[in-house]
Amino acid sequence: MTENPRRRDLEQLQQRVSNRIDDLKEALDGPRTIMEDGDAWTGSRADIFGEDLGYRRTDLQGAATTLSDDIDSAVQAEPETLPEDE
Amino acid sequence: MTYSSVSVEGLEDLVSKMQTAMMTIDSFTGQLGYSSIKNDMDDLGVTSEAMRTLRLIQDWIHDDELPSLRRRLNLARGLQQKSPNATMLTLDEALVDAMSSEEAEQRGRELAEAFNELGGVNEGFGDLMEDFEELAYDPDAMAGFYAELGPELAAMFAGTLGYPGNNAGDDSQRYLELMSIGLGTALMDETRPGDWYDMNEFFQETDNPVAAWGRLALLQYGDFSDSQFFVQMTVERTALDAFTQDDWADPYSNISAQNLYPHEHHMNVDLPANIAEMAFLTLGKHPEASRQALSGYEDFPLSSFVDRVYEAADYPHDRYELADAFGLAIESGVGAEGDPPRTEHTEEEAAFAFEFINASAGHDEVPYQIKDSLGRIGASYVHEMVAGSYVDDGELPGDRNSSMTDAPNDFPEGVGLEPSFYLSPEITYQFLGSFQDELYLSEPYDNAMGLLLSEQLDAAIQADQAGEGDGNRTQQVMELFGGASQLHYLARREYAADFDAQEEQRRAGVAQFYSSGMAIIPVPGAGHYLYWGFQVVANDKLSDWVSGGPGMEDQVVSENANAEAMRWYMTVQAMIENGVGEDAVPNAPAGLFEDGELKPMDEIFADEQLRQDFYDWVNENPELNGPSDDAQSGWNDGAHGVDTYIGATR
Numbered sequence: 001m002t003e004n005p006r007r008r009d010l011e012q013l014q015q016r017v018s019n020r021i022d023d024l025k026e027a028l029d030g031p032r033t034i035m036e037d038g039d040a041w042t043g044s045r046a047d048i049f050g051e052d053l054g055y056r057r058t059d060l061q062g063a064a065t066t067l068s069d070d071i072d073s074a075v076q077a078e079p080e081t082l083p084e085d086e
Numbered sequence: 087m088t089y090s091s092v093s094v095e096g097l098e099d100l101v102s103k104m105q106t107a108m109m110t111i112d113s114f115t116g117q118l119g120y121s122s123i124k125n126d127m128d129d130l131g132v133t134s135e136a137m138r139t140l141r142l143i144q145d146w147i148h149d150d151e152l153p154s155l156r157r158r159l160n161l162a163r164g165l166q167q168k169s170p171n172a173t174m175l176t177l178d179e180a181l182v183d184a185m186s187s188e189e190a191e192q193r194g195r196e197l198a199e200a201f202n203e204l205g206g207v208n209e210g211f212g213d214l215m216e217d218f219e220e221l222a223y224d225p226d227a228m229a230g231f232y233a234e235l236g237p238e239l240a241a242m243f244a245g246t247l248g249y250p251g252n253n254a255g256d257d258s259q260r261y262l263e264l265m266s267i268g269l270g271t272a273l274m275d276e277t278r279p280g281d282w283y284d285m286n287e288f289f290q291e292t293d294n295p296v297a298a299w300g301r302l303a304l305l306q307y308g309d310f311s312d313s314q315f316f317v318q319m320t321v322e323r324t325a326l327d328a329f330t331q332d333d334w335a336d337p338y339s340n341i342s343a344q345n346l347y348p349h350e351h352h353m354n355v356d357l358p359a360n361i362a363e364m365a366f367l368t369l370g371k372h373p374e375a376s377r378q379a380l381s382g383y384e385d386f387p388l389s390s391f392v393d394r395v396y397e398a399a400d401y402p403h404d405r406y407e408l409a410d411a412f413g414l415a416i417e418s419g420v421g422a423e424g425d426p427p428r429t430e431h432t433e434e435e436a437a438f439a440f441e442f443i444n445a446s447a448g449h450d451e452v453p454y455q456i457k458d459s460l461g462r463i464g465a466s467y468v469h470e471m472v473a474g475s476y477v478d479d480g481e482l483p484g485d486r487n488s489s490m491t492d493a494p495n496d497f498p499e500g501v502g503l504e505p506s507f508y509l510s511p512e513i514t515y516q517f518l519g520s521f522q523d524e525l526y527l528s529e530p531y532d533n534a535m536g537l538l539l540s541e542q543l544d545a546a547i548q549a550d551q552a553g554e555g556d557g558n559r560t561q562q563v564m565e566l567f568g569g570a571s572q573l574h575y576l577a578r579r580e581y582a583a584d585f586d587a588q589e590e591q592r593r594a595g596v597a598q599f600y601s602s603g604m605a606i607i608p609v610p611g612a613g614h615y616l617y618w619g620f621q622v623v624a625n626d627k628l629s630d631w632v633s634g635g636p637g638m639e640d641q642v643v644s645e646n647a648n649a650e651a652m653r654w655y656m657t658v659q660a661m662i663e664n665g666v667g668e669d670a671v672p673n674a675p676a677g678l679f680e681d682g683e684l685k686p687m688d689e690i691f692a693d694e695q696l697r698q699d700f701y702d703w704v705n706e707n708p709e710l711n712g713p714s715d716d717a718q719s720g721w722n723d724g725a726h727g728v729d730t731y732i733g734a735t736r
Contacts (some may be wrong), residue, residue, distance in 0.1 A: 003464055006130070009130055010130060011131070011171075012121070013126050013130060013132070014129065016123065016126065017123055019633075020110075020113065020114070020123070023110050024110055024111065024114060024140075027106070027107040027110040027111060028104035028107050028143075030106070030107070031103045031104050031107060034096060034099055034100045034103065035100070039093060039096045040093055040095075040096025040097050040099060040100045041090055041091070041092045041093075041096065041097060041158070041618065042090065042091045042092075042174075043088065043089060043090035043179070044088060045088055045089055045090055045179050046090055050145075056143050057145060059139055059142075059143060060111075060139075060140070060143050062136075063136040063139035063140050063141070063143070064136070066134060066135065066136035066139075066671070067114070067134045067136035067137070067140075070132070070133070070134035070135075070136065071127075071132060071134070074132045076497065
């Protein structure tokens with residue numbers, strides 16, 4: 001048996017994503033806090049933006065989780081080793 | 087109509103965080119062409135539906151929200167100029183919808199083309215300025231306008247508006263102000279177009295006085311608070327580089343010595359004609375630029391500027407107004423704005439003030455036109471003036487130099503004074519002396535001394551009463567102020583144009599002020615009376631100092647009190663007001679207190695029996711008598727130390 005290079009590459013990708021995924025999930029937290037504090041922009045137009053921002057933040061967090069899961073699945077689907085003759 | 091409430095700072099933060107969010111998402115999607123997780127996934131043949139969602143969110147930020155947020159921020163910056171102190175601004179959302187940043191920039195460019203076609207302040211200029219006024223607070227539009235117009239024409243239009251006989255006539259001032267506001271607005275646009283950087287030609291020297299004057303005029307009225315580098319570079323290259331040269335006084339070869347027009351009184355704008363004067367006036371409005379420009383020349387330090395300006399104001403140059411404008415530049419750089427001038431400073435302001443005060447104090451002859459600025463600088467650095475007046479026992483002139491960091495030996499720390507630096511007594515004496523010609527020149531300083539003395543005395547009495555430290559803070563504070571007051575008095579005596587007349591004015595002021603029953607606590611604008619009240623030095627009755635005049639017969643204080651008694655009364659009153667000896671108050675002789683308050687000085691000194699009762703009562707109560715006597719000793723010790731020291735120098 002020998003090490004599966006694709007598995008190794010996928011694990012490296014998994015690690016890179018893992019390192020950054022929290023930043024992605026939190027990317028819209030800063031803008032949302034600013035809008036919630038009401039120190040930057042208030043009014044009906046700001047309310048619409050703030051609401052939209054909330055939906056996008058939820059979508060972003062969902063997408064980040066999905067992406068992470070998809071890469072985990074890709075890693076799991078790949079055997080760690082290959083027969084010598086492959 | 088839809089209105090929003092916005093803050094510039096908040097929107098700046100929001101825009102910044104939205105940009106960061108977009109870049110974070112892009113590090114996954116790679117839509118902007120940088121390496122990304124998506125590239126890595128493609129290489130490995132991995133797919134995820136999530137990428138589609140991420141791209142949609144990125145597009146929403148990049149295409150939909152950031153442009154309108156940036157536009158909203160830019161419009162808010164324009165509005166902030168009209169309401170500089172407002173934290174939240176009201177913004178009409180229709181303005182955000184009316185034009186995108188690109189459309190606003192295009193409108194600015196079209197207007198600049200119309201200026202260009204007109205070729206000068208000619209017939210029709212007024213109509214163009216009406217259009218300009220509509221856009222003057224729109225950073226996108228103004229960045230487009232100035233980028234398109236270019237530096238040469240911008241300066242020439244401004245210069246022409248200053249020139250007598252131009253077609254704008256009485257509107258010249260208003261148009262010039264608008265063009266300056268517009269330039270300040272343009273600099274607020276963070277996403278200025280690429281050709282904007284042609285405007286950096288302002289950072290190159292010019293030998294054309296109209297262009298030089300025009301550049302500096304464009305910096306007079308707008309808000310350049312976040313564009314100090316632009317101001318600094320323009321002022322240096324346009325005028326100060328030339329002013330530092332050996333031919334500085336030659337109008338034929340040196341641009342800084344030239345004027346826009348030979349007869350300033352004919353000019354139809356409220357600005358001087360001289361280029362160097364315009365440069366200093368500009369720095370007077372821009373503190374950071376002032377410090378950087380006036381202390382940034384390696385071979386021409388701030389002291390050289392002082393030497394040159396003082397020389398220019400003297401015979402045979404007689405450029406008095408240059409000293410006036412230079413004084414404003416220094417006031418700005420040291421942070422002496424406000425009424426009363428601000429007394430807390432940044433390290434940069436204090437370092438600049440230290441350099442200037444030492445340089446100016448080295449001159450025996452100081453131009454009269456800068457003396458009002460010197461008085462305000464003294465007022466702004468009143469903590470440092472008091473500290474600089476401190477003389478250690480046994481200290482002789484020359485024993486120490488001014489220092490940014492080192493306190494004199496045995497300097498009383500922790501008594502409330504917070505100097506940013508320590509001047510030598512000689513420098514303090516000479517600097518104070520340089521604005522004593524007339525009483526009004528020193529009034530800001532005298533006011534600041536009154537306020538500081540009152541504040542420090544109250545704090546010291548309270549600290550002593552609370553049992554803090556050694557319990558002698560009041561005495562130490564009085565020693566510091568006794569020294570400072572005496573040094574000031576001696577400087578006034580040496581440098582006043584007419585010392586006797588000044589003394590008469592001061593004493594009459596003190597006598598009138600306290601005769602009218604005014605309290606010890608200084609009221610705004612009258613702090614100098616308190617200071618003068620403490621400062622009076624002769625032991626004669628105040629009436630002996632005042633030669634008479636209308637209303638003098640009503641001045642009961644002047645008729646009945648002497649200086650020592652007055653200072654003693656004021657100290658005791660400050661103690662009582664701060665709760666010292668409060669147990670003794672119920673047993674005070676009848677008539678000394680009214681509604682729990684010690685009667686004013688004029689009433690006590692007008693009645694010999696009451697005055698005697700007051701004196702006896704204080705002496706019978708050790709908690710009042712001891713500290714007040716110690717305070718008097720402190721004051722006298724401080725004054726005596728200075729007398730000895732200054733005597734040794736003369």
